[in-house]
Amino acid sequence: MKRYLYAIASTALLAAAGLLAAPPAAASLTVVNCVGDSVGTYDPGVTNVVQTLEVTGHDQASCVSLTHPTLTSFTADYSGEVTKSRTTLFGGGSGTQTIFWNGGSTVTSAWSWFSTSTTVNGTYVLTVTGPITSGALAGSTLTQVVTFASLDLGACNQPGGLTGYDAPSTWIFSSL
DSSP: HHHHHHHHHHHHHHHHHHHOOOOOOOEEEEEEEEEEEEEEEEEEOOSOOOEEEEEEEEEEEEESSSSSTTTEEEEEEEEEEEEEOOGGGTOOOEEEEEETTTTTSSSSSEEEEEEEEEEEEEEEEEEEEEEEEEEETTTTTTEEEEEEEEGGGGGGTTTEEEEEEEEEEEEEEOOO
16 A cells, blocks of 8 residues: 555656656648659749749649548649749748639639758758648648759759759648
């Protein structure tokens, strides 16, 4: 009995002191996985000089899901103005985008995103993440990873600059 009371008192003291481990955070559940590509253009082309560019592009992907088997593919266009040069091309950004599911216009998802980038073994990797704000999968989080493995940054040194890209992408829609 004495040992039992000691264990209870010790546990209470540790809990009060905040030394007991908190329960693990809720794991996120992948709702939809998609694989495809992101194709875009810069006008004017990206050079070594900082300038305002119009970016237009198109995302497309094939998808699989155990929880949402009817969401099998999507397309999503994007456009906007950025101020970039070769050295700042992969800086952060933010925006919104509408996703059109299954090649149609009746089922959509809208999301608000922000981006960060890293370099992995000399390859630029752009990570774009944010909440689905309305439509299908509203309340979930989307993470897109774009891998620029064949991007020719040397074109920034040429007349006209780097005018576009075609990069493989993955998209993971997840919820808590």
